[in-house]
Amino acid sequence: MTVAELEDYFSGIELPKTLELYPGTKLNDVAHCVDTHLNVLKIYGNVRPYECFYDRLLKIKEFVDQAQENEAD
Numbered sequence: 001m002t003v004a005e006l007e008d009y010f011s012g013i014e015l016p017k018t019l020e021l022y023p024g025t026k027l028n029d030v031a032h033c034v035d036t037h038l039n040v041l042k043i044y045g046n047v048r049p050y051e052c053f054y055d056r057l058l059k060i061k062e063f064v065d066q067a068q069e070n071e072a073d
Contacts, residue, residue: 003041006057010034013064021059034060 001009015030027033037053046054 001058003038003046003054006041006054006061007038009061010038010057015060015064016067019060019063021056021063027060030060 015034017028017030019027019030021027034057037057040050040053041057044050
């Protein structure tokens with residue numbers, strides 16, 4: 001998934017306010033995290049020092065997808 005595709009995905013969806021990304025890692029403002037991570041990736045690209053930003057966005061997407069799937073059930 002490209003940075004542009006991630007940006008399209010996250011624009012227009014409702015994000016949770018908080019999220020436990022990993023055990024011991026809680027995001028207190030998910031929308032702000034997504035915004036800043038996308039900005040970093042747009043500036044620097046998905047290169048080795050910034051892979052963690054991309055990985056976190058994919059993890060957030062996974063949580064959002066799972067939540068939407070659970071709501072549909």
